[in-house]
Amino acid sequence: MHTPHSLGRRGFLRGVGAAAALATGGSTLAACGSGKAATVNKAGSAAQVQLPTYTPLSNGPTPDLPGTDAGVPAGFYNYPASPTAAFASPPLSGGKFSAMTPLFTAPPPSRGSNPAWQAVEKKLGASVDITMVVGDDFDTKLSTLIAGGGLPDLIQYDGLGGVPTISNLPQFLDSQIADLTELIGGDKIKAYPHLAAIPKVFWEQCTVAGRLYFLPIPRGISAGAGLYRQDLFAAAGVNSYKDIKNSDDFLTLLKELTNPGKDRYALATNAGGNYYGLPIFEQIFGVPNKWRVDGAGKLTADIETDEFKAALEFMVKVAKAGCYYPGSQGWTKAKMEDAFQSGKAALIYDGLPALSTSVWATAQKIDPNARLMPFVPFGANGGAGVAYQDNVVFAGTMLKKADPAKLAEVLKIADFLAAPFGTEEYLLKTYGVEGADYTLDANHNPVQTDQGKNDSNVTWKYVAAPQLVTYNPGVNALTDAAHQAYSELVPMALPDPTATLYSPTFGKQGVSLYKAVTDTLTQVIGGQSSMSSFDSAVKTWRSNGGDQMRSEFEQAYANAPKS
Template identity: 35%
Template sequence: MPLSRRTFLGGGLAAAAVAVTGTPLLSGCASDKKNQAAANLAVKLPTYQRYTGVKPDLPGTDLVLDGFLKYPANPIRAITEKPGDGQPITFMTNIPGAIPPAADKNAFWQALNERLGSELQISMASNDEYSNKFATRVAGGDLPDVINIPPSTVQIPGLLKAKCLDLTEHLSGDAVKKYPFLANIPTEYWKGCVYNGGIYAVPVPRGMSRTSLPLYRSDLLAAKGIDNPAPKNFEEFLALCQELTAAKQNRWAWTRVPLAYIRQMLGLPNGYAEDGGKFTAMVEHEANTDALEAARKMFAAGVVNPDTFSAAGSARKQWFNGGTAVFDLDSFVAWNQYYADSTAGDSFGVNMLDVPGFSGGEGKPWMGAALNNITAFNKSSKHSAETLLKVANWMAAPFGTEEYLFRKYGVAGRHYELKGTDPVPTKVGVVETGIGLQYISDSALSLYWAGKPAVPQNQHKIQQKIAPRLVFDASYGLYSDTLSKDGARINGVLTDLENQIMQGKKPVSAWAPAVKTWLSAGGDKIKAELGQAFSDAAGR
């Protein structure tokens, strides 16, 4: 039963799962939900045991990431045995870049298989296409051994229970120490892996590394004599964007309208806010009208690429890398990815803008999503849970180890050249290594770019600056059945309206009645369910 992205996000996956498993993804019984919430709270999360084998040049905190000015000399090979069992292991994932050469034409992939001791067979799709592919595979009952599950997946609990291994006995408490690099993932990230009264997945951690602010082409700004852009309010920010736009020369300030950034200027909540156990959604905040009016003003001023509303995310990234746009609203992960994808040579430079208050002072940056995805293991896999966890542990070996060096950079002489102790990727390396291993498991990001110590220094500097002002999403780790089933659909209506308003096709005054409809269509129920989950957690 093929599914479109719209039917998948709108609940089609739930119907598909009934066809595949014979049961709904999640029972609608209130007592079942309450019992499940209690069972989830009883789960003992994996013990955090920080890896101390590598010392950072720029030490982090519980929020700021560790930074390294160069790759450590003589990196430690931390895992001596091959994690695989000799049999092929299948995996499906999204990838952020172009589809790389197949395994038979990819020296990195071949070397990986040798190191793992099992052939890793990967089914890939671009970021833009992965939701469709994932939905179709679920609907067809055709799931691999290792499954990259997006956090937005409809009714995750039922999917995990029906199709995936319960990993609790292998990971709960001190049991995780058998897999030391999974134990090196902080406890906070494991909260998003607990469903059905057990630990059903391995986290792919992000957090601060996914915090998104305006990335800018520092080389293009420097060419205009701007070395340290620091607008003090929205009007100065808009004036800077106008200065950087030259439509006749096919250059615009922005890849897209930075509505989320404007909302941070205005101090709006990050997703959901909690006060006294009651939840409110960001979309309810009265300052949304100011944010939408400012966003509409930006688009009308012509500082955004006019094709933005019809372009895919991959096209916007190409605009930024190619110099068609100067700004892109994205994360520290994207910051590094832009360097990986750049073909502009040594002149290419990226930096990040802080967020000012809309009318002055300081804005409130939103902390990035805790997880990129969770990775579950197929209940029908012929591999043992221990084998698949060993592979995930190998993928999570942190910066400074020999395993990390290979996983991220490949084989010396083909995929990278050493400059001092730094692995500098070759063009072949960029192409062949992009096979999505980071979505099986990963360590927390370290701030580093080979041969360019200014990159981690700039990243560490902006993280230190924004850390005290970060706003967190209060809904993280709390499950709402309505949000899972209907959130994408009802949120999609508001997103469509935002796009219409920003293009001037609908008035800003259309927002308030749309939010009332959103509340009655499920928003009020979502808030109530989050409040109940919060109350249950508080009473643990």
């Protein structure tokens, strides 16, 4: 649906407030800029844009598990014993720059008392002041800057591929953000070799109104269909998701996994836009990724399809069978994850990147037999399910307008931060300074000190980053499982046909329109409303703006060149 997998990491309900907060700042920009965006009320496809030429690096480390140009991350069991230097000398020779990112950890020590921050700047050859904003406050801060001016040189934006979090996005970009099309399109990207090593699939997310405006922060293409406790599934007679043949088998399994007397339930959810784990069931039932496009270019929204309704009807059965942990619809995500790690829930919807070394270790401390695994969707009627291209990029980075010389320097910062796994630079920006922030174990893996756990919280990875790798030092089984899941998910992942299009109605009303649908959706699953109320909500969605969105997307789709 247009909800959990389309609204980014900060969640649907928060997006409602964010869009409202940003509307004033964005709308004031409509008459500014060059004027070309003011005449464009729709986005073209990335096919209209000369994207950066993908040029893989030739001197990287050999992975234990190979990746693919289509986006399957390479897997590494250990950090290379002899990291290479991505830069023989600092790429910049002085200067002060600024950036703004969200912060999802404790704040790091300031530059003056942070050897890791100082070392990155020394190797870069310039200073970078990063405004790190607590994640829940980020959109409000961005709104303030948009309205008042004073944008930093690099700004993270997490609305790529989902509901725009800036109203009148093309006008804002034209007014205040550097158009990168002529700067790094085609072979011009080769001046920045680490950015050039990011495959095309990630750059395709970075266009608006037929222009390239963002640098991608790559992810793993698909977030998957949740995480499951393989040990609990096995105890219920199902060793793997591969043994589930259809939705009937699945319902039987969910009932078997549910044992209130042992405080154990098949599923847990949370209040942050999870909608009873809806993405799990959407992918099992073959619901399209936001929209389905036919051969004539006509679009059908996911919520209008028979597949979506079948998934919803199945979720009603699951809820009536008592398979959801009671009250989990009001939980925080952290509480949901705690229930999963402690074995109180056997299946949750959380993105594949959430299955980390620390999560694995926590579950193992609680129960040494715990085995946390990615869930790959099967088909409700047999065969394969579908996956979504719903985690192509973590976010995009915008560059404030400046003269070409300044933009070239800013791009050098991004290229430095995109130095890939296996380099000295990656080790430094990720783990800090050897000795003070980490030591190396017998297999050359960095082990952070208590100081390093704080120093390394500087948010370099949210400014720019290389292609993702799968790396879980000391837990080869987890690396194997994640790589296998990506290898299955990426080839079957459906793209959203509107991901590189822009609809003004979607940008202005998308969040509020879908909230009305999802409010009804949760009431239906929870038993407070009937299926007919969902049908009525879809009709209201259509008449209040859904059909207008469709028309605008279809126009943009029709005007885009087809490769």
